[in-house]
Amino acid sequence: MLNRRHLRIKVLQALYAFKQSSNENYSAGEKELLHSIDKMYDLYILYLLIFEELREFADRKIEERKRKIRPTDGDINPNLNFVHNRFIAKLEENRMLHRQAEELKLNWVGDVNQDLIKKLYQQIEKSDLYEQYMALESTDFNVDKDFCIQLFKKEIANSTILLNHFEEIRIHWQDDFDHVFSMLIKTLKSIKEDANEDTPIMELYKDDEKDFVKKLFRRSIANFSDHVEFLDKYTKNWESDRLAKMDIIIMNLAITEAKEFPTIPLKVSLNEYIEISKFYSTPKSNVFINGVLDKAFADLNKEGEIRKVGRGLI
Known part of the structure; x- marks a missing residue:
């Protein structure tokens, strides 16, 4: 959930843009302000969806190697630690996450997006963290979870491929990454193996916080x-x-x-x-x-x- 400081920053940016423009209609500025805040949630959902996209890419890669004309023993008997990651499976089962993604029309479908997933996986595959995880003889849910959290912190969140991609889509996201990443890590840490219900996906902000944003913006202009x-x-x-x-x-x-x-x-x-x-x-x-x-x-x-x-x- 957004904290007050980030909301203040969003209002500051909107007010600066409003004063720089010749538009005297604050309603348009307010609409863009709220839209800018709402779009942060898109970033949060898209990053949560990355894990299953990476797992699916790895799974397809394994199947392709099995179909080689002369497959090696490694191709026939691949290391399945990543594609069988229990924590990622738990994320894939989260109906709340996928319902939100569907409502917001967010996914990684398309050639451009899948090329990003491919490049990200290739980057991850070369990392020491991934190699150490794949070298484990066996894992459990907690091991899988810790790996995913560390993977996000060290590789996914720092991927210039993704950062550049998202900045090209929306320039204002460059100020939002740190807070979105904080939200995402809290969400990942909250996922439990024995939970009977979906782990709740965080709200962006409550109604009273939206009222704070609107009032601060309106009264500052007035x-x-x-x-x-x-x-x-x-x-x-x-x-x-x-x-x-x-x-x-x-x-x-x-x-x-x-x-x-x-x-x-x-x-x-x-x-x-x-x-x-x-x-x-x-x-x-x-x-x-x-x-x-x-x-x-x-x-x-x-x-x-x-x-x-x-x-x-x-």
């Missing part, structure tokens, strides 16, 4: 001009053209969140946007934003513009 004017007194020693546009947008979001969300502690909002600025603005932005927001929050609090529900939230 109050943008007022917030820029308000921030002028804290940035008077800085010429407007020297201020990074991203800094202004980040501070606008921070002020919006402080004023519009009474249950989010002020310190959390401050720290979150300072951390985000380290990755999405200039090298010195976090120090600048910290200084400005610290003073701005103090003044807004005195003026009664910030109202928090509960103790210790200011």
Whole structure:
């Protein structure tokens, strides 16, 4: 499930794109924002489906070798550790996963996709991890599971073939990989051999998180001009053209969140946007934003513009 920081980043990206465009219709921007978040789930499902695709490719490869005119003993009696992996079999049996994939029309069908699976398998086949696993005389579910988790961490998640492929499909996915991988590893770890029911596939976010995204985006646009004017007194020693546009947008979001969300502690909002600025603005932005927001929050609090529900939230 997406955490609040990633949702804030998504809103930041959408707001930046909105301010860069000449479109004054925030509805279109909001639609693209929610679409961008939803597409992360596609990435999550596609990566989960990779394991069975790799197993099926390996199985076909074994059958092709058996049909050779002069098969070797290894061709006739192949190592079946991977194609008989119990953990992958458990994933293949997960009806919830395949129902979601079917509803979203996600699969690895097609020549281009199957060529990617082929190249990925060839990469995996050469890895020390794969060789060590295939050298085992016997395995059990836990051994198979640990292998798959390590395979994902070391080979699949780091495959430039897949990363480049997904970035070509959707450029915004380059900011989503780490979080999707975290979701996926949690899902893999949760799968049990003796579970009678399907292991639940993680939700992307709950309804209240979607409400958070929409409200933050809408109110940031509605109050943008007022917030820029308000921030002028804290940035008077800085010429407007020297201020990074991203800094202004980040501070606008921070002020919006402080004023519009009474249950989010002020310190959390401050720290979150300072951390985000380290990755999405200039090298010195976090120090600048910290200084400005610290003073701005103090003044807004005195003026009664910030109202928090509960103790210790200011």
